[in-house]
Amino acid sequence: METTDPEKRILKAARTVFERDGFNGARMQHIADEAGISKASLHYYFRSKEKLFDRIFDAYMDKILPLIGTWDDDTDEWRPKVRKFVRDLMGVFRDTSLLFMVQELHRDPKRLQARLDAKRRGPNRFIKYYERLRKDGLVRDTDPRSILITLQSVCGYPTLAAPMLCGSLRMKPAEYTKFLMTYADDAADHLIRSMEK
Amino acid sequence: METTDPEKRILKAARTVFERDGFNGARMQHIADEAGISKASLHYYFRSKEKLFDRIFDAYMDKILPLIGTWDDDTDEWRPKVRKFVRDLMGVFRDTSLLFMVQELHRDPKRLQARLDAKRRGPNRFIKYYERLRKDGLVRDTDPRSILITLQSVCGYPTLAAPMLCGSLRMKPAEYTKFLMTYADDAADHLIRSMEK
DNA sequence: ATGTGGCTTGACCATCTGGTCAAACTACAA
DNA sequence: TTGTAGTTTGACCAGATGGTCAAGCCACAT
The missing domain is CATH 1.10.357 (Tetracycline Repressor; domain 2)
Known part of the structure; x- marks a missing residue:
């Protein structure tokens, strides 16, 4: 049932990780893993942790x-x-x-x-x-x-x-x-x- | 009015910083600064961040x-x-x-x-x-x-x-x-x- | 086949962070 | 003075982390 749209997958993954670990505890690598992409790709879609959090x-x-x-x-x-x-x-x-x-x-x-x-x-x-x-x-x-x-x-x-x-x-x-x-x-x-x- | 007992000063400083920044956001250096000692001294009294938090x-x-x-x-x-x-x-x-x-x-x-x-x-x-x-x-x-x-x-x-x-x-x-x-x-x-x- | 533009990534970097350590300092006893 | 035990610290380390980049990949138009 997973969306193929990477942006949506990332947002879902980010929500999961941010809610579980908080901003300070969250790791970009974990969000990337959760979304099934590389950390570099993650930064391709969202330039920074702050922007993603926003x-x-x-x-x-x-x-x-x-x-x-x-x-x-x-x-x-x-x-x-x-x-x-x-x-x-x-x-x-x-x-x-x-x-x-x-x-x-x-x-x-x-x-x-x-x-x-x-x-x-x-x-x-x-x-x-x-x-x-x-x-x-x-x-x-x-x-x-x-x-x-x-x-x-x-x-x-x-x-x-x-x-x-x-x-x-x-x-x-x-x-x-x-x-x-x-x-x-x-x-x-x-x-x-x-x-x- | 500050205590001279370093351990008490550290505990007070730690409370301030942990309460303000949370465990993940807190920095041992900030606690040391707040207590007016070096980071090395801080570790002399409390071996790790975890122990201090406890x-x-x-x-x-x-x-x-x-x-x-x-x-x-x-x-x-x-x-x-x-x-x-x-x-x-x-x-x-x-x-x-x-x-x-x-x-x-x-x-x-x-x-x-x-x-x-x-x-x-x-x-x-x-x-x-x-x-x-x-x-x-x-x-x-x-x-x-x-x-x-x-x-x-x-x-x-x-x-x-x-x-x-x-x-x-x-x-x-x-x-x-x-x-x-x-x-x-x-x-x-x-x-x-x-x-x- | 060839080019093109968007997407993906391994490798890499600068910085930060908890933690260590040997050297130096201090107070006090012998 | 000398020794000793407790305390303090600058310098340092290893690992983690956010972020970058050049090179490669892929679908599609020409």
């Missing part, structure tokens, strides 16, 4: 950014929206390692700012959405910033700190991954409880 | 492990216990970067298992505690494993993903760090809400 990073952002649109879509009540957001966000984190993103943002926070400054202006969309709900008396009168942090925390941390949580719960990784399905529903309930009056 | 790792675990004792101490009602746990855990994460721990556990999950197998047997203490509360009819009848994950998530993620959350909240890092005080109280409230009947 491509992976950007693809990741393109997966996440559409999710913030959830809060602009007015066709649903807020509870299903929360459930959908949690499900979608955890889905992205299941497919793509959040760790390498957090690592890289720690290494160079400017990388994120460059993208945010271009795309997002004004207050965060969830904050705006929550304040609208609050004005309408639909949710509890509390600081939406704390809700936002909690929202991202309960979705992101479980995959980020999987090895630690496997330890705490005495689960094998496969068992843990399966349990996260159940957890996602519980987490959404938890958030809804935090927001309800 | 010392930092172990010191970190020694800070965290005592916290699980919270759930064995029966002098309080459960609500204050939760508040105390959140405050203490976030305090540790404020002083010591959680990121390098998560990174390293991802690189080599066996490192954690070695410590857990020795120290912890049987079910997690929080799980046991929650089940006792549930039997006594004091808390909601829900899966304690999800509560455990949520508990650790809302404490750990805010510092782990600080750059991302600074972006979402349009805050400067200093402002964000300050806000985490307020957040800690809110997070404890949310947890209590999700445990209450």
Whole structure:
């Protein structure tokens, strides 16, 4: 089922290696091996490790950014929206390692700012959405910033700190991954409880 | 105010550099510079980068492990216990970067298992505690494993993903760090809400 | 057959990095 | 003063790593 297009094969291989080893731990030779080509060919397609990394990073952002649109879509009540957001966000984190993103943002926070400054202006969309709900008396009168942090925390941390949580719960990784399905529903309930009056 | 004891100076320098750059990104030369000694001297005290890292790792675990004792101490009602746990855990994460721990556990999950197998047997203490509360009819009848994950998530993620959350909240890092005080109280409230009947 | 342009690669390079070592320095005992 | 044990370091090494390049390969047009 492998693509013959070398560029796509390289990008897939790079994602695998970068997510597993992080930018500093990743080796161009390993990416080349994974893609089944020579290191020289790899440099023929992507001039440097940095450029290749940028491509992976950007693809990741393109997966996440559409999710913030959830809060602009007015066709649903807020509870299903929360459930959908949690499900979608955890889905992205299941497919793509959040760790390498957090690592890289720690290494160079400017990388994120460059993208945010271009795309997002004004207050965060969830904050705006929550304040609208609050004005309408639909949710509890509390600081939406704390809700936002909690929202991202309960979705992101479980995959980020999987090895630690496997330890705490005495689960094998496969068992843990399966349990996260159940957890996602519980987490959404938890958030809804935090927001309800 | 610097210690003259070289070993302590080295450990402090190593913590600074490892937390900032991660194991793969950290350079022995940088640690030596930070400690104000030569690289050769650094190797005189700690034979290898691995050994030095192990010392930092172990010191970190020694800070965290005592916290699980919270759930064995029966002098309080459960609500204050939760508040105390959140405050203490976030305090540790404020002083010591959680990121390098998560990174390293991802690189080599066996490192954690070695410590857990020795120290912890049987079910997690929080799980046991929650089940006792549930039997006594004091808390909601829900899966304690999800509560455990949520508990650790809302404490750990805010510092782990600080750059991302600074972006979402349009805050400067200093402002964000300050806000985490307020957040800690809110997070404890949310947890209590999700445990209450 | 011959040329052409894109693709591939083994060999190579400069640099970096963890780690070693012999020589030098220091404090203190004999 | 001399010896000794612990400490410090500049110089050095071997291996790894990102990146380059000239030469070769291959499909296809002429």
